[in-house]
Structures are given as C-alpha cells and as structure tokens.
Amino acid sequence: MYSAGKILISLLTLIGFASCNNQEVSTPKRPNILFIMSDDHAYQAISAYGSQLIKTPNIDRIAEEGLLFTNACVTNSICAPSRATILTGKHTHINGKIDNRMPFDTTQVTFPQLFQKAGYQTAMFGKLHFGNSPKGVDEYMILPGQGNYINPDFITPRGDTTITGYVTDIITDLSIGWLDKKRDKDKPFMMMYLHKAPHRPWWPSPEKFAEFSKKTFPEPESLFDDYANRGTAAKTAEMNLYKHMMYSHDSKIRPETIEIMGGVEPVVSEMKNGFYGPYGRANAEQKAAYDITLDSINEDFKNTWPTKSMEDKMRWKYQRYMQDYLGVISSVDDNVGRVLDYLDASGIAENTIVIYTSDQGFYLGEHGWFDKRFIYDESFKTPLLVRWPNEINPGTTNDEMVQNLDFAQTFLEAAGIAAPEDMQGESLIPLFKEDTASWSRKAVYYHYYEYPSVHMVKRHYAIVTKEFKLVHFYYDIDEWELYDRIKDPQEMNNVYDDPSYKNIIDKLHKKLDELRIEYKDSEELDQNFINLYLE
Structure with a gap:
C-alpha cells in the first residue's frame, strides 16, 4: 500500500512529465532570419510596387508568398545612419550615427549581438558601410566602405581579400556557401545578406550593361x-x-x-x-x-x-x-532568386523569415533628381516585403506607418528574444498577423542632418501620417512645408500657408512636439550636432 507521501511524489512526477511533454509539443522551433537589404533600391523599381520600369519576379515572390508594406519608411534617408538605426532600433540622434561622417557609437547594443547571445548562429555578407568588425557576428565578409562593383575587396575576420567577379554575384555566392557548407545546422541562424547595388555609380555586369x-x-x-x-x-x-x-x-x-x-x-x-x-x-x-x-x-x-x-x-x-541603375537591380533580382531557390531546395524555407528592404528610397528622375536625403516620398519611403510561411498569409498588403526603426524589435520578438527597453521601435509581429487593432502608431518621426555636404539637402525634421507630411527646414533657413499626401501624392504643392489647412497644421505641430519629446530629440541636440559638424 502506498503512503500519502509516495502518492504525492508520484502525482508530482506525472505532472512534471506531462509539463515537459507539453512544453516540447507547444514550443515552436525558433525561426531562422534572413535579412536581405539592397543599397538605394527605390520602391518604384520593384514590380510588386507597380513599377513600370522593370520586372523583379524574384523579389516579387516574397510579396506573393508573404506581405508587402506600402507605407514603410526610414528615420533618416542616408546610408550609414539608416543601417545604424536598423542595427540598434534607435533614432540616429540616440545611436550617434547622424550622417555618413560621424562615427558610430560602438557601445550601442546591436540586434545581432542579442541573437548571438541567445544561441543563434550569425553571419553577415556584403555592404555594412561602417565599421570593420561588426559586433555579434560569427562570420562576416564585408565590403570596405562603399565597396566596388568589379573585383571587390572584402574585410574578413582573417584579413582582407579580393575576389574576382561581379559584386552582386559574389555576395550571393558567399551567402549561399555559408548557408550550405559552413553553418551549424543544429542551430537557428540570423544572416544579413547585404547588397552594394544599386548604389552609385551603377556599374552593371557586362551582360546586363549590354542588355539594358x-x-x-x-x-x-x-x-x-x-x-x-x-x-x-x-x-x-x-x-x-x-x-x-x-x-x-x-x-x-x-x-x-x-x-x-x-x-x-x-x-x-x-x-x-x-x-x-x-x-x-x-x-x-x-x-x-x-x-x-x-x-x-x-x-x-x-x-x-x-x-x-x-x-x-x-x-x-x-x-x-x-539603363545602368535598372541593370544593376536586375542582377540583384536574379541573385535574390538564387537564394530563395536554395531555401526551397534545402528544406529550410518553411522555418525561415525572409525580409527584403533597402536602406532608404531613391529618386529615379522624379523632381528632376537622383539620390535621396529628402523626406519627399521617393526618398523617405522604402520597400519592405516579408515572407514567413504559416505565419504570414500569402499575398497580403499593409499600409500602416512602419519604419526601419522597427526591424530590430520585430526580429527579436519573432525569435523569442527580449528586446532592450531603450529600443524605440515597435514590433511588426501584430501586422504580420493582420492585427491592425493592436497597432497604435499613427505618425512617424524623421530627421535628416547631413548639411552642408554633397547634394546640399538642407537639415530638416518632420512628422508624417498616412494623410499629411509636416516638415521643418532649419539651420540656415527657417521654413515649414505641408503636403497633402492624398490629394497631392507627387508632393508638388506646399500648402502650409493655405488657411483651409490651419486646423490640421495646429494638430500636426502639437503631435510633432510630442514626438520630439517621445524620441528624446530637441533643439538643444540639433545645436549640439551642428557644433560637432562645424568642428
């Protein structure tokens, strides 16, 4: 006959086994993260966004099998600051990388460090743009600075090397090679696959050059x-x-x-x-x-x-x-297709989140311009396409105001990793599940600093909603602009002085002041950065 104590121990043991078994069944395998980013890839040059310039069938596959964001944007439309924001989940005035010139604050925690600490295998191939030893990355081969299209040099943990060939093909070869031969297949991975293209000076491969x-x-x-x-x-x-x-x-x-x-x-x-x-x-x-x-x-x-x-x-x-810009994008699209095909053929696609984006938008002749920097849509908006099998319904779209500020927290939540409290973005996971009711953001904040400098785009900060864009140009001028994004999608008419918009302007000014406080930006900080720039 069992004693009461033995019966209790037996019950607790059974409960323990049941608890362990339930945990095994209910705990999903942590997803892999494949973050694909091109440099200066305008959304107008992706056919999933309705481009009349080029067909991008492989990039489009991500949207067809996942989610397309139509209002994705950046916090600061310039290369290195955008990358710093993505890595840290913080605005550039917080992470310190306000422009391409200022050094990145290496004490900042980046999301690859958090993935590495949580047991993910991490890798980075292609263009980082700043820093020679990315933190939290087990394996990397990155271009020095802007890098080169033809026979590019690479920085690696083992020293510098030069590889013969075309940069877009090479970065893809390195990425697929690591996925296939070098990663620990018993661990989840977080890989950053980062293209130089289509950054200026837009040298296509010889074949694409002849074609385009x-x-x-x-x-x-x-x-x-x-x-x-x-x-x-x-x-x-x-x-x-x-x-x-x-x-x-x-x-x-x-x-x-x-x-x-x-x-x-x-x-x-x-x-x-x-x-x-x-x-x-x-x-x-x-x-x-x-x-x-x-x-x-x-x-x-x-x-x-x-x-x-x-x-x-x-x-x-x-x-x-x-001809040249779209020629280099055609190579990017071909190579994205190679990677997607590898994921499918290897059987890891089902548990891999694939993100395609750019570090910002780009002008393709709109307003007579090339380059970026302005808050006008072609520069401010960025492509964002996400595929996550069994979690994101294929062929969905979303028009919420999301930013590159949100990427780090999104990846961390998807992997079940706690995000630091000082990150400033919001996880996009609710939007992946089409839960717009849980998405509270109605406006985003933007701040551009690199002036006086190349292209001479004046310093400005702004608030943007789905309907309006209020912009303050400062430093050597003091001018405000307001654009009605619904009635004037090409942003040809500044209506700031139109009395019919007075109530809207008053509300946007109030909300802009609130965002400046929320994100810890201020006139004092603006002046500090100006003083640093003039040193």
Whole structure:
C-alpha cells in the first residue's frame, strides 16, 4: 500500500512529465532570419510596387508568398545612419550615427549581438558601410566602405581579400556557401545578406550593361519640375540630372571622349577617378566585355550631344541613368532568386523569415533628381516585403506607418528574444498577423542632418501620417512645408500657408512636439550636432 507521501511524489512526477511533454509539443522551433537589404533600391523599381520600369519576379515572390508594406519608411534617408538605426532600433540622434561622417557609437547594443547571445548562429555578407568588425557576428565578409562593383575587396575576420567577379554575384555566392557548407545546422541562424547595388555609380555586369543600354524607359511626370510651389530647400538641392549628374562617373563617358570634344555643356564637376576607379579594377577579359557597350555609348554621345537642347540632354542623362541603375537591380533580382531557390531546395524555407528592404528610397528622375536625403516620398519611403510561411498569409498588403526603426524589435520578438527597453521601435509581429487593432502608431518621426555636404539637402525634421507630411527646414533657413499626401501624392504643392489647412497644421505641430519629446530629440541636440559638424 502506498503512503500519502509516495502518492504525492508520484502525482508530482506525472505532472512534471506531462509539463515537459507539453512544453516540447507547444514550443515552436525558433525561426531562422534572413535579412536581405539592397543599397538605394527605390520602391518604384520593384514590380510588386507597380513599377513600370522593370520586372523583379524574384523579389516579387516574397510579396506573393508573404506581405508587402506600402507605407514603410526610414528615420533618416542616408546610408550609414539608416543601417545604424536598423542595427540598434534607435533614432540616429540616440545611436550617434547622424550622417555618413560621424562615427558610430560602438557601445550601442546591436540586434545581432542579442541573437548571438541567445544561441543563434550569425553571419553577415556584403555592404555594412561602417565599421570593420561588426559586433555579434560569427562570420562576416564585408565590403570596405562603399565597396566596388568589379573585383571587390572584402574585410574578413582573417584579413582582407579580393575576389574576382561581379559584386552582386559574389555576395550571393558567399551567402549561399555559408548557408550550405559552413553553418551549424543544429542551430537557428540570423544572416544579413547585404547588397552594394544599386548604389552609385551603377556599374552593371557586362551582360546586363549590354542588355539594358539598348532599352528606353518611361519618364516620370515631374522630370522637369521647376519647384514653383516648394520652398528654398527643393530649389537649392544639388541632385539635378542635367546640372549635377557626372558624365564619366555616372553616365560612363570616357574622359578621353570629353577631351576630344573640347569639353561639354553643362560643365559638371567630376569625381576624381570617377570612370577609371571602377573600370580600372577590371581585368583584360572583363574590360573587353565592357568595351563593346562603352564604345557604343561614347560614340553616340560624341556625335549627338553638341546638337541636343537642354531638354534632350536631360532626357539623355535620364535614360543613361535608368539603363545602368535598372541593370544593376536586375542582377540583384536574379541573385535574390538564387537564394530563395536554395531555401526551397534545402528544406529550410518553411522555418525561415525572409525580409527584403533597402536602406532608404531613391529618386529615379522624379523632381528632376537622383539620390535621396529628402523626406519627399521617393526618398523617405522604402520597400519592405516579408515572407514567413504559416505565419504570414500569402499575398497580403499593409499600409500602416512602419519604419526601419522597427526591424530590430520585430526580429527579436519573432525569435523569442527580449528586446532592450531603450529600443524605440515597435514590433511588426501584430501586422504580420493582420492585427491592425493592436497597432497604435499613427505618425512617424524623421530627421535628416547631413548639411552642408554633397547634394546640399538642407537639415530638416518632420512628422508624417498616412494623410499629411509636416516638415521643418532649419539651420540656415527657417521654413515649414505641408503636403497633402492624398490629394497631392507627387508632393508638388506646399500648402502650409493655405488657411483651409490651419486646423490640421495646429494638430500636426502639437503631435510633432510630442514626438520630439517621445524620441528624446530637441533643439538643444540639433545645436549640439551642428557644433560637432562645424568642428
């Protein structure tokens, strides 16, 4: 006969076994994270976003099998600050990386460190843009600084190396190679697969160069924008295709061609080694492949440029720009397809979250511009597509105001890792599950600092909702702009002085002040950063 004590021990033992068994059944396997980011990839150049410029069937697959965000945006539209925000989950005035020049505060905790600590295997391949030893990454091969398209150099834990080939293909080879041969398949992984493309100077592979140089692309409606209803900032920026796009660095005109022509109009300041820096990295075989297309472009330029009107010169530069920019994106899309195919073939796709994004948007001739920096939509908005089998319904879209500020907390929650309290974003997991009722954010905050500098886009901060955008340009001017995002989606008319918007402006000013406090930004901080910049 069992004693009461023995019966109690037996019951507790059974409960314990049941508890363990239930835990095993109910605890899901931690998902892998594959974070894919390109550099300067405009949402207007992704067919899932309705692009009329290019088909991107492989990137589109992520949306078809997952979720497309239509209002995703950045906190600061410039490369290194955007990456710092993604890594830390904090605005740039908090993590210290306000522009490409200021150093990153290496005491900041990054989400790869948290994944590594939680038992994930971590890796990074491609363009980080700042820092030679990324923290929290078990294996990395990263480009130094901007990196090169042709025969790129890489920084690795074992020293620097140069790899022959085209950068987009190489980064993909490294990423698939690690997934297939080098990772510990008993651990979940978090891999950052980071493309240099389509960052300036847009050198396609020889095959894409030949293919795309023969294409003609539709012009944006605002190609010849005169900024009549905008303020000083739009009128003084230096990113106009006609006035500022370089012949050799950007349009691939050999310096010798310009010299033979005795100079060209308009005169544009060229970057040192703008042509021969990239081209000079090619070996003899690669140069021979490029020269066929380069000869054709240069011959056409030499014969037709002097007789073109200003409008036709603008159109010629636009077409050359699109041919190269979209050519490099075509390679990105091909290679994203290679990675997705590997995930499917290897059987790990079902438990892998795939994210595709860019570090910000980019102008593709809208307002006559190239580059980014402004809060106007083409620069401010960024592509964001997410696939998570069995968690995200295929083919869904979402128009909530989400930011790159939110990525770190999203990845951490998906992996069951606690996020630090000082992160400033919000997890997107509720939106993955189409639970918009749990999403409280109605407005986002933006702040751009890099002025005076290349492209001369003035400092500004702003609040953006689905309906409106209130912007304050400061430092050497004091101007406000308001855009009605519903009635004026191309942002051609500043309605800040329109009395019919007074109530809206008052509400937005109040909310902007609240956001500045919430995110710990202030006029004092603005002045501190100005003083640092002037040192």
